[in-house]
Amino acid sequence: MTQRGTSEELGVAVIGTGRMGADHVRRIQQVISGARVAAVVDVDAGRAETVAAPVGGCTAYTDPAAAMAAADVDAVLVASPGPAHEAALLTAFEHDLPVLCEKPLTPDAASALRVLEAELALGRRRVQVGFMRRYDAEYMKLKSLLETGQLGRPLMLHNRHRNAASPPGFTSDMLISDSVAHETDVTRWLLGHEITAVTVLRPRPSANAPDDLQDPQFVLFETDGGVVVDVEMFVNCGFGYQVQAEIVCERGTARIGDGHAMVTNMAGRWSGTIAQDFTERFADAYDRELQAWVDATRRGRVSGPSVWDGYAAAAVCEAGVRALEEGGRVEVELVERPALYR
Structure with missing residues (x-):
């Protein structure tokens, strides 16, 4: 097994080989440094084998526990459907393996709290939750600007x-649990506040939405710092994928x-392009x-969004x-924040 802090590559087991999992396999093998894909796991054996085949030294599994027990696996990336996350995380804890878990941490607060309590029992953080907007260049720049205080106190987002x-x-509930979940985390991260209450307004549904889908939705957050936050969530806009944010401060x-x-400017018109999905944006x-x-794992550390952030979301x-x-x-009900996550 890789010794943390050495120059050896981190052997990663990727659990779930759907769209996100397969993209992460590509990313580890072709884009980033310091890691290799040692194992892939999927309940569909054929799909796991297809993803593993072009990756040298990669073994395909159908059982996450078997992959995590392999001698060449040093860390775990969980990209399986949300309902399977809790079991994968608890198994990773049994093997004391560091984990990057795609959002959601788990599908509901009760199961997220169980994961939190299990990590607390270890006495140290092992999980980074995949709220990737914290790593987006524009969001990082906005966060840095807010931290300077130049704009004054935030009032609205x-x-x-x-x-x-x-x-x-896709269901009406999923507009919140799968999509607004990102604004939930980015609100908490940008402001350093907890969200204390939620209101959802229901505009008339778009004719482009399926008949049983309440789309769009207008979501209001209140925070413990007094900031009011709104989210326009529209999953059938028809023209592309957009994520935008504007912070309104005192100055x-x-x-x-x-x-x-x-x-571009041409033939009497100006134009640009709009991304078509989240993997592009x-x-x-x-x-x-x-x-x-x-990088953090190879240094023996865990950084980024924590299990607390996943539970709060x-x-x-x-x-x-x-x-x-x-x-x-x-109103949002949260347990007291443990010292491990402060």
Whole structure:
């Protein structure tokens, strides 16, 4: 097994070989440094073998526990569906393996709390949660600006999160639990506040949305620092993928996500391009996130979003789903934050 702090490559087991898992396999092998894919895991043996085949020295498994017990596995990347995360994380704890877990940490606050308690029992952090927006260049620049205090205290945060089209089986609840989950984390990270209450307004559904889908939604957060945050969540906008944010402070504002890296002027018109999905918009963020995890792990450290952040996001999303279904304002219930995560 790789000794932390050496120049040897980190042997990573990637659990889940769907869209995200396969993309992370590519990223580890072709983009970042300091790691290699030692194992891939999927309940579909054929798919696991297909992903493993072009990767030298990579073994395909159908059982996560078997992969984690392998001598050449030093760390785990969990990219399986959310309901499978808890079992994978607890198994990783049994092997004392560091983990990068794609969001959500788990699908609900109760299971996230169980993971938190299990990590507390280890006495040290082992998990980085995959909230990749923290590694996006524009969000990082906005965070740095806020920390200088030049704009004064934040008062409001406006967010827009739009997808070209929702995938099959996407539900109204998932607009919050799968999509607004990102704004939940980025709000807490940018402001350094906890979200204390959620309200969800229901505009008339778009004609482009499936008949049973409440899309768009307008979500309001209240924070313990007195900032009011709104999120426009629209997953069938039709024209592309957009993530934008504007912070309104006492002495100024700052906005990110306009996506105008290049604008062309031709034949009496100006134009630019709009990303079509999250893998395009946040490709660099995923690269930075994974490199940061590998670098920290090889030094014997854990950095980035913690299990507490994953638990807090799950609790906020649960409150949001209740607000969507029941109407009105729903308060967020959190346990006391353990010292390990302060």
